[in-house]
Amino acid sequence: MLAGVTLFAIAPLRNPLPVAAVARTLPGSATIPGKAPVVPWPATGQAALSVEGVGSLGTSGGSEPVPIASVTKVMTAYLILTEHPLKRGEHGPKLTVSAAQAAAYPGELARGESLVPVVAGAVFTQRQALQAVLLPSANNMARILAAWDAGSIDAFVAKMNATAEKLGMKDTRYTDPSGLDPGTVSTAVDQVILARKAMRLPAFAEIAAQKKATLPVAGEVKNYNSLVGRDGVVGIKTGSTDEAGGCLVFAAVVKVGGRKVTIVGAVLGQPGANTPVQLDRVFKATRPLVRTATAALTAHPVVRTGDQVATVTGPLGTGTTIHAGKDLTVVGWPGMRVRLDVEIPAIPARLPAQTEHGQLTAVTDGGGAPVTAALHSGERLEPPSNWERIRQHR
Known part of the structure; x- marks a missing residue:
């Protein structure tokens, strides 16, 4: 033992x-x-489609930088809200339209720009100014916001380009805060990068999803993006010029397996003789993309x-x-x-x-x-x- x-x-x-x-x-x-989805890419222009937190469904139309018109205002609004954050429903500080800014309005109107009416001394809250930029796509308010933030439009444009570089938007160059200048160029892929960032800002997402708003001087204005509220679309920005054609950066929120999922995409360069035709064509190109992504998504x-x-x-x-x-x-x-x-x-x-x-x-x-x-x-x-x-x- x-x-x-x-x-x-x-x-x-x-x-x-x-x-x-x-x-x-x-x-x-x-x-x-199952069978991989076949994406109905537009026949012309560029497009990119992705699902937040999931991945990319692909791109079409190459990667050459092209004019993006008022899609430019996504960066303008994003930069304003990162420099001056707002909570949902918050109006923020006030901006007063200067005599020079009001005096520029008749000439801007004569050029056929997209605008909201302003008068000297009119007071806009930051939220109202952003509503003017994102809904009726007001070029003049984009310039007013740029000067308010950076002291001058040139200084603001420099900040736009620095922000684009920081975000990895390697094929983007901004020359103005409104997109009227055809020298402002980007790609569908870069605009999806920016859109994903912008939609994470509560105030941006809230404003982009509005169908209309009431502004000083102008009264009620409507969102140019007629897809908002259809097929889950919650924004975000249209664009249209002769050089850019019809453009749209979009986001849609859908439910998959009880979870909310955000589809983000961009369609650029849709042809047409004028803004209504261009926007109609970009909307028609976008809806199949949203519906295809929605139908393909599954919780597995x-x-x-x-x-x-x-x-x-x-x-x-x-x-x-x-x-x-x-x-x-x-x-x-x-x-x-x-x-x-x-x-x-x-x-x-x-x-x-x-x-x-x-x-x-x-x-x-x-x-x-x-x-x-x-x-x-x-x-x-x-x-x-x-x-x-x-x-x-x-």
Whole structure:
């Protein structure tokens, strides 16, 4: 008996237990089943379509920088709201129209610009000024806001270009805050980058979704974007000039598997003899894009609760499994690949059954936001008994 006790005490020192081995059993990726969507790209111009937190559905029309008309005002409004943030419903500071700004109005009107009427001394809140810029696309109010923010239009344009560079809009160059100048150029891809950022600003998203607003001097004005309120569209900005054609940067919010998902896109360069025709054509090109993205989106469980992720092999035949503690569901479209990453910390000598241990992460191949689920142990893991160890080493 004493010899047995001595062997029992010494054996662990002479023969330390090996560390438990973990073998992954889950594939490294999965594919959402079904036929990949066919996007009805416009026959002319540029377009880009993406889903926030999911990925890109693609682009068309190349990547040559082109005039973007009043889509420019997305950057104007974004920059104003990042420099002077507003909460939802908040009006912010007041702007007073100067005599020089009011005196410029008749000449601007004679040139056929998109404007809101102003008079010297008229007072606009920051919110009202942004409504004038984003809804009836007022060039004069874009210039008034630019001077109010930066002291001069040139200084504001410099800030616009610096912001574009910071956001990674490598094919964009701004020459004015309104987009009237055809020297202001960009691409559909760059405008989607900006639109995604802008729609994260609560006040921007709130204003862009309005169908109308009441302004000083002008009274009631309407949103040029007639798609707002249809097919889930919640904004964001139209544009139209002879050089740019019909342009639209848009966002739509749809529900997928009980979760709100934002579709963001841009269509540039739609032809037409005048603004009404150009805008009509850009709206007709946009609606199929929104509907295709909406129809393609699905909530797909790539891993189900209880699915085995890994096996754990301990010493002397001990072991357990690691499995998903809940469904891991991603939002995407058929044909989209999903990368599955597994993180399992070192396995302790004792691991109770159904204990949270590790994490499973799914990321769509479009660079979407990661989705995670906790991992759980299966059967209880315990080290072999002393007697089992003694028997093993006899």
